[in-house]
Amino acid sequence: MSTNTLENNPLREQLIEHVISLFRDTMPFNQLLGLQFLRKQHDIELHVPWQQSLTGNPLQKILHGGVTATMLDTIGGITAIIETIRLTPCDELANLQQKLATMGTVDMRVDYLRPGRGTLFVATAAVIRKGSKLTVCRMELHNELGDHIAFGTGTYMLG
Amino acid sequence: MSTNTLENNPLREQLIEHVISLFRDTMPFNQLLGLQFLRKQHDIELHVPWQQSLTGNPLQKILHGGVTATMLDTIGGITAIIETIRLTPCDELANLQQKLATMGTVDMRVDYLRPGRGTLFVATAAVIRKGSKLTVCRMELHNELGDHIAFGTGTYMLG
Amino acid sequence: MSTNTLENNPLREQLIEHVISLFRDTMPFNQLLGLQFLRKQHDIELHVPWQQSLTGNPLQKILHGGVTATMLDTIGGITAIIETIRLTPCDELANLQQKLATMGTVDMRVDYLRPGRGTLFVATAAVIRKGSKLTVCRMELHNELGDHIAFGTGTYMLG
Amino acid sequence: MSTNTLENNPLREQLIEHVISLFRDTMPFNQLLGLQFLRKQHDIELHVPWQQSLTGNPLQKILHGGVTATMLDTIGGITAIIETIRLTPCDELANLQQKLATMGTVDMRVDYLRPGRGTLFVATAAVIRKGSKLTVCRMELHNELGDHIAFGTGTYMLG
Numbered sequence: 001m002s003t004n005t006l007e008n009n010p011l012r013e014q015l016i017e018h019v020i021s022l023f024r025d026t027m028p029f030n031q032l033l034g035l036q037f038l039r040k041q042h043d044i045e046l047h048v049p050w051q052q053s054l055t056g057n058p059l060q061k062i063l064h065g066g067v068t069a070t071m072l073d074t075i076g077g078i079t080a081i082i083e084t085i086r087l088t089p090c091d092e093l094a095n096l097q098q099k100l101a102t103m104g105t106v107d108m109r110v111d112y113l114r115p116g117r118g119t120l121f122v123a124t125a126a127v128i129r130k131g132s133k134l135t136v137c138r139m140e141l142h143n144e145l146g147d148h149i150a151f152g153t154g155t156y157m158l159g
Numbered sequence: 160m161s162t163n164t165l166e167n168n169p170l171r172e173q174l175i176e177h178v179i180s181l182f183r184d185t186m187p188f189n190q191l192l193g194l195q196f197l198r199k200q201h202d203i204e205l206h207v208p209w210q211q212s213l214t215g216n217p218l219q220k221i222l223h224g225g226v227t228a229t230m231l232d233t234i235g236g237i238t239a240i241i242e243t244i245r246l247t248p249c250d251e252l253a254n255l256q257q258k259l260a261t262m263g264t265v266d267m268r269v270d271y272l273r274p275g276r277g278t279l280f281v282a283t284a285a286v287i288r289k290g291s292k293l294t295v296c297r298m299e300l301h302n303e304l305g306d307h308i309a310f311g312t313g314t315y316m317l318g
Numbered sequence: 319m320s321t322n323t324l325e326n327n328p329l330r331e332q333l334i335e336h337v338i339s340l341f342r343d344t345m346p347f348n349q350l351l352g353l354q355f356l357r358k359q360h361d362i363e364l365h366v367p368w369q370q371s372l373t374g375n376p377l378q379k380i381l382h383g384g385v386t387a388t389m390l391d392t393i394g395g396i397t398a399i400i401e402t403i404r405l406t407p408c409d410e411l412a413n414l415q416q417k418l419a420t421m422g423t424v425d426m427r428v429d430y431l432r433p434g435r436g437t438l439f440v441a442t443a444a445v446i447r448k449g450s451k452l453t454v455c456r457m458e459l460h461n462e463l464g465d466h467i468a469f470g471t472g473t474y475m476l477g
Numbered sequence: 478m479s480t481n482t483l484e485n486n487p488l489r490e491q492l493i494e495h496v497i498s499l500f501r502d503t504m505p506f507n508q509l510l511g512l513q514f515l516r517k518q519h520d521i522e523l524h525v526p527w528q529q530s531l532t533g534n535p536l537q538k539i540l541h542g543g544v545t546a547t548m549l550d551t552i553g554g555i556t557a558i559i560e561t562i563r564l565t566p567c568d569e570l571a572n573l574q575q576k577l578a579t580m581g582t583v584d585m586r587v588d589y590l591r592p593g594r595g596t597l598f599v600a601t602a603a604v605i606r607k608g609s610k611l612t613v614c615r616m617e618l619h620n621e622l623g624d625h626i627a628f629g630t631g632t633y634m635l636g
Binding site: 138 | 628
């Protein structure tokens with residue numbers, strides 16, 4: 001979507017790594033859940049290995065719906081930020097960094113498609129609307145077999 | 160809404176307490192978050208005291224949006240089940256208990272109204288549609304000052 | 319919510335009437351559906367009498383879900399605008415008027431609670447979040463008997 | 478998704494044509510809007526040419542958000558029904574036909590991505606969850622240039 005690719009600019013790349021570090025290393029709830037952030041070229045994936053502590057029904061070993069919602073909200077939010085960084089001219093990146101702290105989710109819809117069974121859960125997101133203030137993302141949650149467990153739509157405000 | 164009040168039937172009351180115990184004592188993720196369930200006459204409230212581990216941004220001490228979503232989904236789900244128990248004739252309660260295991264969230268919308276600041280977060284829900292298979296709830300999250308932090312709508316399937 | 323009531327300021331009142339006239343008299347699709355806007359003190363109601371042309375299933379005389387969605391979106395939008403006018407200082411009203419043209423719905427959820435039967439359908443809305451750029455409303459649709467037919471949540475952007 | 482393709486069974490094909498005819502020829506509000514249903518192999522598309530009467534803002538010639546919502550709800554609903562027909566064994570098709578009358582939208586989210594400008598609007602849908610009672614669809618609205626105007630998610634109940 002952007003003509004300025006990541007590789008072209010070290011400042012932009014640095015800011016993206018900074019944001020990932022914020023989500024991964026400084027947010028207590030993300031750490032409690034063991035959220036792992038993986039760069040995949042221009043995209044980012046969110047991985048969570050199955051753990052007993054993340055289940056709802058303990059007999060069925062199914063992921064708690066709150067974990068699903070957290071993963072979808074988180075991957076949507078970080079994807080919205082990274083896309084915003086990508087589309088921001090280099091001389092405005094410093095300004096953008098200051099606004100990141102006020103970034104927030106406006107609203108989100110989660111559709112629970114299948115019980116959250118599996119050993120590894122992978123959340124991905126794609127930007128479907130990029131405005132100056134609002135970004136809308138679609139989010140997906142799959143397990144390690146590719147089963148589609150949940151789907152979400154989130155509206156995020158930046159600045 | 161129901162003409163058979165809780166007080167009138169020990170079986171129904173027993174089943175409601177059983178459901179609360181399931182949510183409170185056997186679901187690992189609910190325990191990880193420290194979810195507290197309080198009976199208030201015919202309604203139930205979900206309480207979570209602020210903890211560092213539930214925050215998103217550590218500097219601002221704001222509740223992580225995933226905790227908000229988990230609380231709204233949970234209070235909507237348990238309220239849907241309890242309303243179903245209330246509206247079920249006594250001779251069908253045993254049958255209902257077997258179906259509880261398959262109860263699940265179909266979809267949910269969360270609106271984040273204000274940053275989740277506070278020392279105690281209280282989630283409440285009300286049933287706005289009660290069908291034979293589907294129940295729709297509105298959910299709210301307030302802090303100890305009564306600030307309206309989030310609002311949700313959830314569709315739940317039972318059986 | 320506002321300390322500046324409608325009665326206090328003719329400019330504000332004039333702008334509100336202007337907005338209602340825009341919705342009622344100049345929007346072709348609103349006219350096609352016969353949308354009627356009624357002032358009720360500080361609130362506004364949207365009325366639509368049953369008409370054959372607004373039904374989905376012709377045998378059951380049930381309102382088409384698209385009419386329901388249109389009514390909820392419209393009452394949410396006009397309520398968001400009027401609340402914004404109410405909360406705008408008088409010396410910024412002229413500036414606000416220019417921004418009204420760019421006001422739009424960001425997203426909306428509709429919950430269809432009951433079949434849309436009745437002779438008169440009444441939509442109402444309440445603001446649940448008022449930010450500088452975004453307004454979130456809850457919307458309701460009832461029939462003339464007070465049956466709750468549908469419920470919605472909408473996020474609106476202004477300016 | 479189904480191993481029984483349309484071509485293989487005249488009963489199934491006949492029922493699909495019957496459903497399309499119901500939506501196209503017997504629903505007054507669909508006729509008021511001029512909804513056109515086009516078969517595209519296993520999928521169906523919903524077309525609406527721009528008309529003045531379907532606009533919100535008359536100066537900007539932009540499609541009214543209610544038309545967008547109606548198109549998304551309609552394409553999601555008919556797609557859910559057709560998928561259900563496709564997945565129903567032949568000896569149960571007669572039974573299914575009786576249940577079609579009670580099919581309804583449970584809830585829907587619409588994301589308005591861009592102003593609805595264009596000369597032809599095309600709505601499409603894909604099933605993302607197919608349960609015994611509930612079907613969840615994603616819906617899209619594009620104009621004749623392929624601009625992505627709106628996106629939706631709908632939950633439909635059948636029977």
